[in-house]
Amino acid sequence: MKTAVLIQSHNNSNYICNLARIFYDIRFYVHIDKKNSIDYDTILESNIENITLIKDRINVFWGGASQIYATLNLLKEAIKNPKNEYFHLMSGECLPLKDFKLMEQEWSKNPDINYIESHLDKKNEWRLKVRVPHADTKYLRTFLGKVFNKILKFSTYIYKSTNFNENYFYFGSQWFSINRNLVEKFIDKKNDSYFSNFENITCADEHAFQILARMESEPANISDNNKRFIIFKKKSSPEYLTEETLLNIDRNNYWFARKVKEKTLISQIKKLRKNNE
Template identity: 25%
Template sequence: MKKIFCILCHKVTNPLLYTVNYLSSFDENIILIHVDAKSTMEEFEAFTAKNVFFVKERVDISWGGFSLVDSTIKIFNEALNFDFDYMFLISGDDLPCMNNQEINDLLSSIEMRNLVHYQDQRNTYVDPLLRVRYDYPKYFYKKDKNFVEKVKARTFRLIMPFYVSRRFKQDAHKVAQFYKGTNWISLNQKTLHALMAFINTNDWYRDLFHHSFISDEVFFHTALKQIGVTDNYHDENKLNDALRYIDWTTGPDYPRTLDSSDLAKIKASGCVFTRKISSGIPYEFFEKLIQ
């Protein structure tokens, strides 16, 4: 089965090394990597397999801003230049929880349905409109805010109704409904082609999100609904419909940085990928994951 793995990253970590080296060892797989424009490419020269490629037009990615959507658009567009049956979007902090054959078997068993999770009773609900409706000030796009910035952010939430985006006022009516979910999605070839055809021919849709906040969790989910994609996998007994093991509950950081103490839970989850993995995780951990 021809699979393409689209990876968004900014540095070479152990999880990235293990993932790329393992998946690229199968000729049926293509690895396409977008490296944050702030990073140099020298350390990525370690990846020499013939089926590993890099996105040429790189984006300077900042937390919470449109740049993560932009980098994803670019990697998806470049993916369409390759011959593939199924695409996975992952980060440099991910590891596969299945070996290559198990991934193929899973895709066959779900009849190549899309692995896209829309928030439901398994999650704490977040109103997607809050991500899109307003023009957020620059200090919102800083993950580790100082005390003054935290106070400013709290104050802004009180006056948000006065900062509705001009683009939202102009074009939001064109969207039937806004949706949110995990940004780590997996799509069959037909769906990815349809998604990018919509995005690439509707500038108003991209512009609608330019001043939004953490919109990568809304942009693609809303677009998929807008174009009427219905061939999605769904199983409420799983952790989520994206089949990604991500721990948002136990801490101390959110999402939790996973280590060997999480191995049994990851293995039992039935997920395809897990994140976020410690950058220095030993190879033995990865070996046990895909056994």
């Protein structure tokens, strides 16, 4: 197998262990938020051969640059194995909708394609025009934090306080499936200063890789489709998916579903593996 699965999570160690045991022929790389030692120790003590735990853990905050650094640590570890050609980034609340072997077979028909969302979005441009002091803290999602965000957002109608190129105001989901060529470009040492520019940018994880993908790859290789089924309503976080919703997803068009509660995740992957035996 040429597939590496990168899991960026803050919990759900039981699901992650079950996933790795069921898909024993896949290499898993797992980053557990530094704030959570219990789930990290659970996976460590499970001693599952096809799991590589990231030791250099990041204290991750929603919407902050810490998300970027956790992803980079996963990519840097997974690229070490020369067998890895296809890299899926998922959370601990993501469900694979088909066997990873089937994903690999489908992808191998056009291996140059990168399944990452990356498109211009006027609604979110303001994030790249102003620095938010509390962007990588627990206060970003508090009431006062949201009020301050609104003030900073409106300030961008008057002036821009960052140096990002407005021709590259790209946006997209944090979760992606990319090939080895793009991973190598993302982790190139020359891009260290590029990623540091996203500190104090709100929801930096929805811009940093999405912009760099456009700068570093041929546009035709960026699909602007990450093959993830996600439902957003009026909140900044996606809705939890029910078993009924999961049953009705068109699995010809999607590889993963986000987000799903742990009990449902475990029952679904057991069914998935059984159906493919």
